[in-house]
Amino acid sequence: MEKPTVLGVDIGGSHITAAIVDLDKGTLIKDSIKRNEVNSRNDKEAILTAWCKVIRNANGGNLNENSRIGIAMPGPFDYKNGISLIKDQDKFNSLFGLNIKKELAERLNIPSSNIKFVNDAASFMHGEANYGAAKGFNNALGITLGTGLGSATSINGIAKDAELWNSKFLGGIAEDYLSTRWFIKKYKDLTGKEIDGVKKLASMVKVDPFAKQIFNEFGRALGHFLADFIKNTGSEVVVLGGNIAKSFDLFGPPLIENLKAFHLDTVVKITKLNEHAQLIGAASRWKAIVEEKVIQQ
Numbered sequence: 001m002e003k004p005t006v007l008g009v010d011i012g013g014s015h016i017t018a019a020i021v022d023l024d025k026g027t028l029i030k031d032s033i034k035r036n037e038v039n040s041r042n043d044k045e046a047i048l049t050a051w052c053k054v055i056r057n058a059n060g061g062n063l064n065e066n067s068r069i070g071i072a073m074p075g076p077f078d079y080k081n082g083i084s085l086i087k088d089q090d091k092f093n094s095l096f097g098l099n100i101k102k103e104l105a106e107r108l109n110i111p112s113s114n115i116k117f118v119n120d121a122a123s124f125m126h127g128e129a130n131y132g133a134a135k136g137f138n139n140a141l142g143i144t145l146g147t148g149l150g151s152a153t154s155i156n157g158i159a160k161d162a163e164l165w166n167s168k169f170l171g172g173i174a175e176d177y178l179s180t181r182w183f184i185k186k187y188k189d190l191t192g193k194e195i196d197g198v199k200k201l202a203s204m205v206k207v208d209p210f211a212k213q214i215f216n217e218f219g220r221a222l223g224h225f226l227a228d229f230i231k232n233t234g235s236e237v238v239v240l241g242g243n244i245a246k247s248f249d250l251f252g253p254p255l256i257e258n259l260k261a262f263h264l265d266t267v268v269k270i271t272k273l274n275e276h277a278q279l280i281g282a283a284s285r286w287k288a289i290v291e292e293k294v295i296q297q
Contacts, residue, residue: 004066004067004068004286005020005059005066005067005068006020006021006023006067006068006069006070006283006286007019007020007021007032007055007058007059007067007068007069007070007283008020008021008028008070008072008278008279008280008281008282008283008284009051009054009055009058009069009070009071009072009279009282010071010072010120010123010275010278010279010282011051011071011072011073011074011120012074012120013040013074013091013092013147014037014038014039014040015035015036015037015038016035016036016038016050016051016054016055017033017034017035017054017275017279018032018033018034018035018054018055018057018058018279019032019033019034019058019276019279020032020058020059021070021279021280021283021284023283023284023286023287026127026130026131026132026273026280026284027131027276027280028276028279028280032058032059032060033058034054034057034058035054036050036053036054038050038051040091040092041090041091041093041094042094043094044094044095044098044103047092047094047095048100048103048104048107049107051104052104052107052108055069055104055108056108062108062109063108063109063110064109064110065110065111065114067108067110067114068114068115068116068283068286069104069108069110069114069115069116069283070116070118070123070281070282070283070284070285070286071115071116071117071118071282072118072119072120072123072124072278072279072281072282073117073118073119073120074086074119074120074148074150075119075120075161077117077119079117079118079119080117081099081101082099082100082101082102082104082112082115082117083097083098083099083100083101084096084097084098084100085097100117101115101117116282116285116286118281118282118285119152119160119161120144120150120278121142121144121150121151121152121161121162122152122159122160122161122281123159123277123278123279123281123282124142124144124150124152124241124271124277124278124281125140125141125142125152125153125154125159125239125281126152126154126157126158126159126281126282126284126285127273127276127277127278127279127280127281127282127284128140128142128154128239128241128271128272128273128277128281129142129154129157129158129159130157130281130284131272131273131280131284132239132271132272132273132277132280133237133239133269133270133271133272133273134154134237134239134269137154137236137237137267138155138156138236139153139154139155139233139234139235139236139237140153140154140235140236140237140238140239141153141154141162141226141229141230141233141235141237141238141239142154142159142238142239142240142241143164143226143238143239143240143241143242144240144241144242144245145178145179145222145240145241145242145243145244145245146179146180146242146243146244147179147180147181148165148175148179149164149165149174149175149178149179150165150242151163151164151165153233153235159281162229164229167225169225170221174225177221177225178218178221178222178225179244180197180198180243180244182218183195183197183198183201183214183218183244184197186214186217187201187210187211187214190210190213190214191210197243198243198244198247199243199246199247201214201215202215202246202247202250205250212250215247215250215251215254216251216254217254218251219250219251219252219253219254219255219257219258220254220255220257220258222251222255222258223254223255223256223257223258223259223261223262224258226238226255226259226266227258227259227262227264230259230264230266231262231264235266236266236267237266237267237268237269238266238267238268238269239269239270239271240268240269240270240271241270241271241274241277245270245271248270252268255268256268
């Protein structure tokens with residue numbers, strides 16, 4: 001029997017990316033990588049149609065019963081049954097309560113059992129733990145820093161969502177302080193000016209002392225936040241991903257300094273797989289099943 005083709009899919013609030021994954025190497029088949037912007041405020045038909053188009057194109061056309069798909073999806077979500085529980089987040093409201101696994105299976109003409117949904121942060125961590133920056137560590141923590149705060153742990157290569165985004169922190173919740181919106185709000189509070197995002201702020205560090213101050217404060221806050229979790233779990237390594245992590249050189253030193261202040265020598269790394277981590281992590285949930293089927297044949 002032909003070895004199944006496994007696709008990894010990463011769905012975000014504004015995009016979808018899909019690619020065929022080589023599960024032996026933990027890499028993407030370069031020519032298969034497809035990405036498209038998707039308006040998550042659209043009706044369900046527009047969203048599902050856009051998703052299916054990218055998935056088909058990544059596979060070079062139509063799929064068949066030999067195709068397997070691992071989808072990294074933000075929560076809240078019923079990952080086992082494929083039902084969206086996302087509401088009141090200004091995204092995917094039209095999908096609330098919908099059995100997306102069934103809808104995609106019908107549109108792609110494959111069995112619904114050929115589709116697995118995985119938490120996006122857990123997918124990131126699973127990819128990094130098995131093929132990336134956390135490989136070789138038994139106890140790892142993954143943090144994705146962007147429009148939201150994602151978190152997942154990995155014990156012996158098995159990742160699960162840590163759901164730290166709503167942890168109590170500094171009089172609010174962690175995501176209030178450890179996401180893009182904090183940078184935007186902080187800059188406006190200090191200067192009275194609007195800023196587009198973290199990338200723009202990073203480009204201003206050499207000419208704007210407030211920009212440098214903000215990154216230093218963010219690094220200290222992240223170190224403080226991580227210290228409590230690391231103490232409780234014994235994480236050997238922290239892997240940072242997401243758009244904010246691209247500015248690690250600006251907030252990394254105060255982050256590490258703060259961890260040392262808590263007497264922690266935990267290794268802090270930047271993602272090795274970058275945007276591919278979620279794709280590889282989601283697809284790799286099929287690895288044992290696919291290998292078993294091939295061996296049995």
